[in-house]
Every structure is written in structure tokens, then in C-alpha cells.
Amino acid sequence: xxxxxxxxxxxxxxxxIAVTCSLLSFFVVVRRLAFVGMGISHxxxxxxxxxxxxxxxxxxxAGGSCALVALGIGWLSRKGRVHEDTVIGILFVSAMAxxxxxxxxxxxxNLDLMSYLFGSILALSWSDVxxxxxxxxxxxxxxxxxxKELLFLSFDRETAIASGLPVLAVDYGFLVMLSLVIVxxxxxxxxxxxxxxxxxxxxxxxxxxxxxxGVMAVSALAGLASVLLGLYVSFHYDLASGAAIVLVLFALFxxxxxxxxxxxxxxxxxxxx
Amino acid sequence: MRECRVxxxxxxxxxxxxxxxxxxDLWVRRDSHYVLEGITFSLRExxxxxxxxxxGAGKTTLVKAMLGLIKPSRGRIxxxxxxxxxxxxxxxxxxxxxxxxxxxxxxxxxxxxxxMMGRTCCIGTFRLPRRGDREVVQESIAAVGLQxxxxxxxxxxxxxxxxxxxxxxxxxxxxxxxxxxxxxAGLDMDSQxxxxxxxxxxxxxxGLTVVFVSHDVxxxxxxxxxxxxxxxxxxxxxxxxxxxxxxxxxxxxxCEFDFLAGKGTGGGEA
Ligand SMILES: Nc1ncnc2c1ncn2[C@@H]1O[C@H](COP(=O)(O)OP(=O)(O)OP(=O)(O)O)[C@@H](O)[C@H]1O
Ligand SMILES: [Mg+2]
Numbered sequence: 001x002x003x004x005x006x007x008x009x010x011x012x013x014x015x016x017i018a019v020t021c022s023l024l025s026f027f028v029v030v031r032r033l034a035f036v037g038m039g040i041s042h043x044x045x046x047x048x049x050x051x052x053x054x055x056x057x058x059x060x061x062a063g064g065s066c067a068l069v070a071l072g073i074g075w076l077s078r079k080g081r082v083h084e085d086t087v088i089g090i091l092f093v094s095a096m097a098x099x100x101x102x103x104x105x106x107x108x109x110n111l112d113l114m115s116y117l118f119g120s121i122l123a124l125s126w127s128d129v130x131x132x133x134x135x136x137x138x139x140x141x142x143x144x145x146x147x148k149e150l151l152f153l154s155f156d157r158e159t160a161i162a163s164g165l166p167v168l169a170v171d172y173g174f175l176v177m178l179s180l181v182i183v184x185x186x187x188x189x190x191x192x193x194x195x196x197x198x199x200x201x202x203x204x205x206x207x208x209x210x211x212x213x214g215v216m217a218v219s220a221l222a223g224l225a226s227v228l229l230g231l232y233v234s235f236h237y238d239l240a241s242g243a244a245i246v247l248v249l250f251a252l253f254x255x256x257x258x259x260x261x262x263x264x265x266x267x268x269x270x271x272x273x
Numbered sequence: 274m275r276e277c278r279v280x281x282x283x284x285x286x287x288x289x290x291x292x293x294x295x296x297x298d299l300w301v302r303r304d305s306h307y308v309l310e311g312i313t314f315s316l317r318e319x320x321x322x323x324x325x326x327x328x329g330a331g332k333t334t335l336v337k338a339m340l341g342l343i344k345p346s347r348g349r350i351x352x353x354x355x356x357x358x359x360x361x362x363x364x365x366x367x368x369x370x371x372x373x374x375x376x377x378x379x380x381x382x383x384x385x386x387x388x389m390m391g392r393t394c395c396i397g398t399f400r401l402p403r404r405g406d407r408e409v410v411q412e413s414i415a416a417v418g419l420q421x422x423x424x425x426x427x428x429x430x431x432x433x434x435x436x437x438x439x440x441x442x443x444x445x446x447x448x449x450x451x452x453x454x455x456x457x458a459g460l461d462m463d464s465q466x467x468x469x470x471x472x473x474x475x476x477x478x479x480g481l482t483v484v485f486v487s488h489d490v491x492x493x494x495x496x497x498x499x500x501x502x503x504x505x506x507x508x509x510x511x512x513x514x515x516x517x518x519x520x521x522x523x524x525x526x527x528c529e530f531d532f533l534a535g536k537g538t539g540g541g542e543a
Contacts, residue, residue, distance in 0.1 A: 030377065030380060030381075145398075145399050146398075148389075148390070148393050148396070148402075149393060149398070151382070151386070151390065152390040152393050154380075155376055155377075155380055155382060155387070155390065156374050156375075156376050156390070158342075158371055158374075158375075159369060159371055159374065159442075160390075160393070161342065162337075162340045162342055162364065162367075162369045162371075163364050163365055163367075163369065163391070163393065163394050163446075164361060164362065164363070164364030164365050164394050165393065165394060166398070206379065206381060209381060210381050210426040210429075211381050211382065211383055211386075211426070212381045212382060212386070214381070215381050
């Protein structure tokens with residue numbers, strides 16, 4: 001299987017996506033942004049449809065729609081009156097509805113659209129891989145440079161603001177990085193499933209470690225393992241690559257949950273009275 | 274360049290103690306009504322100010338307004354010679370301990386990591402903690418008596434131990450001002466004593482100006498240099514004995530009892 005060009009591209013691109021997404025997933029989980037990730041990725045559907053209808057590169061238009069929705073989420077929820085999850089509930093269904101209409105207009109109910117929804121192992125070109133590498137590098141650089149600020153803001157927002165942290169730069173920066181990473185991941189993992197890669201790795205890490213260093217190490221490993229194993233399964237059984245990756249990821253999460261020292265502790269406490 | 278506003282502030286002047294905090298006719302509105310009306314007081318360098326007042330009196334609001342977290346609708350606040358807008362870039366010179374830290378008990382950070390967070394802005398953007406930072410963090414942890422617990426997840430500490438960790442986080446900066454919102458509430462007797470010892474030592478060593486919100490009049494009677502009592506408006510400002518002995522205190526609390534009757538309050542001014 002390794003001699004096929006598309007498999008090599010999928011493996012390299014997939015490994016890059018896995019590491020980037022799982023390292024970001026730590027903050028997605030501790031900042032409770034799981035639903036934000038889902039909202040942004042689903043908004044990509046509107047963008048992809050627009051691209052297909054207008055004959056533009058769907059990745060470009062999806063990037064635009066994701067960034068717009070991400071900033072909209074940040075801005076509307078900052079203005080108050082509406083909770084963040086409500087804002088997401090409004091924006092992403094609207095973007096998806098727009099996508100459905102546009103797809104009908106462009107008459108684009110075809111295989112192409114399905115591969116955007118669920119990911120395809122055949123989808124990546126070398127220039128896609130290069131784009132993934134560039135965006136991944138940018139996102140991880142951002143996370144590294146602002147790591148202590150992100151950590152402080154996630155742990156205790158009020159005191160972090162009171163100590164003079166650049167809140168806006170950190171908040172919006174993270175949302176923008178998140179949407180860029182989502183956009184470059186959708187060809188391989190799919191719009192519907194990409195948010196799993198932004199949640200499950202850190203969730204598995206949190207089961208096994210009580211310190212963020214350990215959590216991030218475990219999530220990177222889990223993400224990488226799931227993408228490589230998922231692509232292998234996808235190739236052999238001719239499944240959508242995104243679905244295969246997410247199922248492997250879910251299995252890894254279950255394993256980490258069963259192995260979690262925290263869970264053992266809970267069980268012993270219950271047994272002890 | 275960032276350091277110089279505060280350094281200038283302390284370098285200027287003619288030897289007499291400077292006004293570190295100056296609040297003039299402060300009005301603060303929350304939602305539809307005023308919770309602070311016409312608060313005026315000033316604080317010289319190195320003063321320990323005790324703030325009392327009944328629940329909902331606006332003590333926390335006052336502290337947050339000093340930090341610039343809440344915008345006043347009227348009046349002027351000057352901290353270290355700066356308006357809240359200018360202070361935004363110098364906030365790492367103020368140690369702040371909120372009344373309540375709302376955090377996720379499963380958040381995967383250790384006590385050490387939490388205290389290091391306090392130094393985030395001292396370390397500066399794009400920088401990693403240096404040796405000096407790690408030493409200060411260790412010292413602060415030892416100062417609040419949490420040595421040996423550095424590596425413990427913060428969620429596995431008891432409530433009082435968590436409070437001590439947050440105090441360590443507030444004092445590990447190169448601060449000149451400490452704003453403490455009910456720091457000793459929920460601590461056991463022994464920890465309260467240790468806490469106050471530590472605070473007074475820091476105050477002497479660094480010439481700290483301390484704003485200490487508390488419902489514990491015993492502690493304030495023993496340690497405060499000055500006290501204010503607020504209940505939406507400013508009711509009293511003076512030495513602890515004057516404030517606690519005043520008839521108008523009962524007015525502020527709208528009740529009848531003798532604040533100085535309890536034992537241990539006769540110690541007078543520290
Ligand atoms: N987030 C908020 N939004 C609207 N009103 C608020 C808010 N927080 C406090 N208030 C109101 O402001 C007033 C002052 O509250 P504050 O927290 O400053 O009191 P406090 O003196 O610190 O009381 P306590 O001793 O209970 O801590 C209260 O009447 C309260 O109802
Ligand atoms: Mg309060």
C-alpha cells in the first residue's frame with residue numbers, strides 16, 4: 001500500500017494534521033471549546049458549497065467562512081446578551097443551510113461533496129500537504145509563544161485579566177488558528193468529523209495524566225496513532241478516511257478511560273464505602 | 274520601557290511617602306443602580322488598609338474598580354500615579370487575590386504551575402520562566418507553607434490549601450501593592466496566624482501597600498494601620514480603634530452590637 005503516491009501524501013498530511021490538532025485539543029478541552037470547534041467546522045460546509053458553486057478553490061472559501069464564524073462567535077459572545085453556545089447554534093446552522101441551498105444551485109451533489117463531508121484518503125495533493133505543514137507550523141508556533149498566557153486565561157480568567165494579560169490577542173488568536181487548522185484538515189478528515197480530532201485526543205490525555213505536560217504528550221500520541229491506523233483501515237476496507245480515524249480515536253479514548261488511574265480511584269472509593 | 278512608569282513613580286517625590294492609591298468621588302454602577310456612591314480616600318505607601326462593610330456593600334466592586342476591571346461611572350482612581358487606562362500595562366505590579374477563584378477542579382496543573390501563572394506578565398510575552406522566576410515561585414510556595422506539595426494537582430488540595438496557593442500566586446510578583454479580597458476567610462486559626470505573620474513580614478520587607486478586605490474585625494484591629502467601612506457610601510475612615518469604636522459603624526451595618534467587645538480586639542493599632 002505504501003508505494004501509492006496518494007497513500008504517501010495522506011500519511012504525511014495525516015501525521016501533520018494529527019499532531020497539530022491533538023496539541024491544540026488540550027486548550028479546546030480545558031477552555032470548553034468543543035462546541036466552538038464543531039461550529040467552526042460545520043461552517044466550512046457553507047464555504048465549500050460556495051466554492052463549488054462559484055468555481056473557486058473550496059479550501060479558500062471554507063477558510064473565509066470558518067474565520068468569519070470564528071470571529072463572529074468571539075465578537076457576539078463578547079458583546080453579551082447571548083451565550084457563546086447560543087451564538088454557535090445560530091451561526092453554524094445558518095452557514096450549513098446556506099451551503100445546502102448553494103449546493104442545490106450549483107447542482108453539486110456528487111462524490112466531491114461527500115469527500116468533503118467525511119474525508120477521503122485520495123484527496124490530498126502535495127500542495128495540500130505543504131499547506132497543511134505551513135498552517136500546522138503557524139498554529140503550533142502560536143500555541144508555543146502564547147502557551148503560558150493561554151494556560152493562565154483558561155485556568156482563571158478573571159485573575160489573568162487582572163494581571164494585565166493581552167486577552168483579546170490571545171482569545172481571537174486561538175480562534176483564528178483553530179479555524180485555519182480545521183480548514184486544512186477537512187479534505188482528509190471531513191467537515192463532520194474534524195472536530196473529533198480537536199476534542200478526543202486531549203480527553204484521552206486527561207484520563208491518563210493530571211499534568212498538562214502529560215496530557216499533551218498522550219494526546220499527541222493518541223492523535224498520531226489514530227490517524228495512521230485510521231488511514232490503514234480506510235485503505236484496506238475502502239472506508240471514508242475521516243470515519244475510520246474517528247472510530248480508532250474513540251477506541252483509544254475508551255482504552256484510556258478504562259486504564260485511567262482516576263477511575264480506579266473512584267471505583268476503590270465506592271467499594272470501600 | 275514597561276518598567277519605567279512605576280520606577281518613575283517611586284523615584285519621583287521628595288522623601289515623603291507617596292500616595293499609592295488615590296480614589297476621589299468614585300461612583301460605580303452595576304446594572305441599573307449604583308453600588309458605590311462618592312467613595313473618597315487615599316493611601317500612602319506602606320499602609321495596611323482594612324476594608325469592612327456588610328455583604329453586598331461594594332467591597333469587591335471597589336477592589337475591581339482599582340484594578341480597572343470595572344469602569345467607574347464618575348470620579349477618579351489613581352493607582353501608582355496612573356489612571357486605570359495607563360495602569361493596564363503595569364498591572365503586574367499589583368498582586369491580586371480574588372474573593373473566589375472559579376476553576377475546574379480537574380484542570381491538569383500543579384500547585385507550582387498555578388503559582389508560576391502569577392508571574393506570567395513579569396516573565397513577558399514570548400519568554401520562558403528563567404531561574405529567577407523559578408526561585409521566586411519556590412520561595413512563595415514555602416512562604417505560604419505549601420512546600421512538598423508543589424507537584425500536587427491543584428484540584429486535590431483542600432479549600433484552605435488552595436487559598437494559600439492563590440496567595441502565593443499573588444505575592445510572587447515584584448509588586449508594590451497587594452489587593453486581597455477576604456484572603457483569610459475559610460482558613461483555620463493556625464493558618465490565619467501564619468498568613469498574617471507572612472503578610473506583615475512581606476509588608477515590612479518590601480514596603481508593600483496592602484488593601485485587605487475582611488469580615489474579621491479582630492484581625493483588622495490587630496494589624497491594620499487604617500480602616501474604612503463602606504456600605505454603598507463611605508461611612509468611616511480612620512484608625513482601627515476609631516472606626517471600630519464609632520457609633521456610625523452600627524449605622525453602616527444597620528444593627529446593634531459592640532465591635533470592640535470581643536476579646537483580643539483591645540490590642541490597638543499595630
Ligand atoms: N456581576 C454583577 N452584576 C450586577 N451586580 C453585581 C455584580 N456583582 C455584584 N453586584 C452587586 O453589587 C453590589 C456589591 O457587590 P460586591 O460583590 O462588591 O459586595 P461585597 O461588599 O464584596 O460583598 P461580600 O461581603 O458578600 O463579598 C451587590 O449589591 C451586588 O448585588
Ligand atoms: Mg466581596
